[in-house]
Amino acid sequence: MDSSIIGKIDKARKYAEEKERVTITSFKASFQGNHNTYQVSFDSGVWHCQCLFFTTRGVCGHTMALQRMLDEVLAHAAKDAVAAN
Numbered sequence: 001m002d003s004s005i006i007g008k009i010d011k012a013r014k015y016a017e018e019k020e021r022v023t024i025t026s027f028k029a030s031f032q033g034n035h036n037t038y039q040v041s042f043d044s045g046v047w048h049c050q051c052l053f054f055t056t057r058g059v060c061g062h063t064m065a066l067q068r069m070l071d072e073v074l075a076h077a078a079k080d081a082v083a084a085n
């Protein structure tokens with residue numbers, strides 16, 4: 001392994017501890033619930049889940065769980081969207 005890659009690995013280790021550097025603006029996830037697997041997405045602060053509960057409430061256990069998992073790196077709009085529901 002060349003020295004430039006070793007330097008990048010060291011930098012990556014430091015960056016990984018500094019979560020304030022990263023803001024996730026969109027992603028898609030496959031969420032394995034107790035009964036089904038649901039496609040959950042987040043784009044520009046807007047959550048979506050294909051489960052029935054989300055359809056009627058605009059929030060669900062899947063989106064709330066992901067919000068907890070990604071709390072430190074989600075865009076602020078995503079946190080506000082979950083908190084408002």
Ligand SMILES: [Zn+2]
Nearest residue numbers: 049051060062
């Ligand atoms: Zn859901």
